[in-house]
Amino acid sequence: MSVDQSNTMSTPSQPDPAQMPQPGEIWEVSPRLRSPIPLSREEQQRLYAEPAYRFLQGGSARYVMIVTAPKSELDEADEPWQAASVMVLSVETQFLSDVDILIPRRFSGLGQDLLAETWHVQEMLICNLLRAVGYRLSRLIYDGLMTVGDYAHGVVEAPPPDLDLLGLHAGTTSAQNDPTIQRFHDHEVAWSDVLTVPVAAQRSQQKRLQLTHALLNEAIHLERELASDRVPIALSQWLQKTVKAGLPSLLAGWKAEMAGLAMLYGAEPIATRSLPVDPLPSGNSDAIQALVDLIQTAQDDETLWSAVESLWNVAPDHTAAGVRHVKLVDLGMQIAGQAIALAVAIVQKANGQVGVLLQVYPTRPEAFLPPNLTLLLLDESGRSLREIVARQADICLQLKLSGEPGEEFSVRVTLGEASITEHFVI
Structure with missing residues (x-):
């Protein structure tokens, strides 16, 4: 009989409240993802889109802007898997559209301009944020970026303010009318697997645990x-x-x-x-x-x-x-x-x-x-x-x-x- 020396599994350590991400902050995404359901390298290659897999294998650094702070109503046992909403940022600034807003380097503090994908807001587990970088964006810039995205998605009817007055730069071309920009958007959606897969795993685990708990309660009298x-x-x-x-x-x-x-x-x-x-x-x-x-x-x-x-x-x-x-x-x-x-x-x-x-x-x-x-x-x-x-x-x-x-x-x-x-x- 052969025995596999499998390790026990435990949750990540509880986040330090002093280091909790805040809206408007820019954070680097960790290439070493943590998830309630671990994935082997082979499973990552099979389940992640190619841009996401390349990032996990040592691709260039990626950044996000915090949109909403992590939820605080979770139970203590769930805190290590808290999620926050983030806006995806890119250093590829040549794909300027009416919803991809250029943030000059003097605002980001990263030594380079960034492209804010106002149309691309996702949830991610905060344990997969590596560290805060650069400057925290001002409330005016944060509100401007959010308004552009909300207007593009039809959430608000009023058009966004004049971004030039805020020091931001927007294009005039729609991604639907420019195949090059549309391919860029498709690539970014594929890359965001690194954000969405761990969140999906966390929610799936919660559902499974709830179902199993009900099943075992039914069997307890036996x-x-x-x-x-x-x-x-x-x-x-x-x-x-x-x-x-x-x-x-x-x-x-x-x-x-x-x-x-x-x-x-x-x-x-x-x-x-x-x-x-x-x-x-x-x-x-x-x-x-x-x-x-x-x-x-x-x-x-x-x-x-x-x-x-x-x-x-x-x-x-x-x-x-x-x-x-x-x-x-x-x-x-x-x-x-x-x-x-x-x-x-x-x-x-x-x-x-x-x-x-x-x-x-x-x-x-x-x-x-x-x-x-x-x-x-x-x-x-x-x-x-x-x-x-x-x-x-x-x-x-x-x-x-x-x-x-x-x-x-x-x-x-x-x-x-x-x-x-x-x-x-x-």
């Missing part, structure tokens, strides 16, 4: 602890999707996930071209086939499970997606009544082995795992093969392993002197 010496649960029967005699009793307390429910903390494909904040639409045959092909040819567990988790989002009933079951773990007063879930997912691997993914996570979306909660993988003799201990602010513990049909293993979750053990046979 939860019964089984004796430690019970017959192991046969994972191969999950893959065969046939329930043989005696299997219902072995699965007491376990519940299959609802169709369409994605992996809580795994990577998730996000469609960004037409619907930048929604998950990849279900039924996309090309995307599904690409994921199936990747599952059938993957040589490493990271690639395999990233593809499986993505397939769960778009085609949860596909035979290549494997099977996943969830069980509540009751460790009594050790966790102050907080429910913990143990999830076991399996998938058939290309080499004939069975891949197994083990996860432990809190059932409340805003919660963290209790510090020192331990997830152990044991062989059939009870010897520990791998152990992971929750730290402060960990939201998930996970292990990946592979085994041959007939191999036995156990999973133990402990906190202090309390523990629960589940036995499996592949």
Whole structure:
């Protein structure tokens, strides 16, 4: 049996209130994106548009102007993923249009002119802002830029003020009438994947956590602890999707996930071209086939499970997606009544082995795992093969392993002197 040494996942540190972005400030965008749903380099290349991917691989610096300060009504646990509205800026100043406004360098403080894309306002996670640069724009300039964008989108009827009086410069050509400027706009929309994808991931994660919480609450009355010496649960029967005699009793307390429910903390494909904040639409045959092909040819567990988790989002009933079951773990007063879930997912691997993914996570979306909660993988003799201990602010513990049909293993979750053990046979 082989075990993957996966790390725990935790949220970024809480932002310093003194460093919170303020409207009118110019910030550099970080090329090292942070997201509640991490994406591997391969997933970035597949899911991001080419301009966005080039930026993430070390492209030129990019800047944004803060439009609205981060929302302050979020719960404390959500603060690291706060979002702010920003206006995209560009150093490519030759594409001057009636909605791309030239900001002279004496206003930006960057040593170069900037092009303010007043038509291009997006939300982004503030943890992906690298640092404040240059000067904070004056209220008059900020209001002027916002009025141009609002007028272009039909939000206000009154035309913007004379920008020349503010020291700004606007073109007279509409992007619709100039193919060169329209191509520039298309490029900028594609680049803004770096802003919209992490926001979409954060919203998708919130929806999944809420759905899972409701699902586990529904299953809580079925939860019964089984004796430690019970017959192991046969994972191969999950893959065969046939329930043989005696299997219902072995699965007491376990519940299959609802169709369409994605992996809580795994990577998730996000469609960004037409619907930048929604998950990849279900039924996309090309995307599904690409994921199936990747599952059938993957040589490493990271690639395999990233593809499986993505397939769960778009085609949860596909035979290549494997099977996943969830069980509540009751460790009594050790966790102050907080429910913990143990999830076991399996998938058939290309080499004939069975891949197994083990996860432990809190059932409340805003919660963290209790510090020192331990997830152990044991062989059939009870010897520990791998152990992971929750730290402060960990939201998930996970292990990946592979085994041959007939191999036995156990999973133990402990906190202090309390523990629960589940036995499996592949």
